[in-house]
Amino acid sequence: MQNEDSPNVGRGLLDPLIRKGTTKRVSLALTLVTILFFLATAFRAGWQRSETDFPNYYTGAVLVHKGESLRNYYDWTWFERQMNYAGIEKQLEVYAAQ
DSSP: OOOTTSTTTTOTTTHHHHHTTHHHHHHHHHHHHHHHHHIIIIIHHHHHOOOSSHHHHHHHHHHHHHTOOGGGGGOHHHHHHHHHHTTOOSOOOOOOOO
16 A cells, blocks of 8 residues: 555556556557647648739739730630639639729
């Protein structure tokens, strides 16, 4: 029987886990599960749909890099086609410089 001054008080149930290094494995497993949960939920949703002005600015930057005339940016049909060429599909946007 152990007294209260013993350093092993309360460790009886955890002794097998601590001795075998299982706590590190459990921590690693929980960390991986947390990361996978984040990737499967919030990250995936943000990656699949864009509800911001980012597609406009990205397409504008691609067009500047190509040397396109700024006059064309305000032609909605042309700009939408350029968004498709830039890899942003199924997103109806217009260029609105602010």
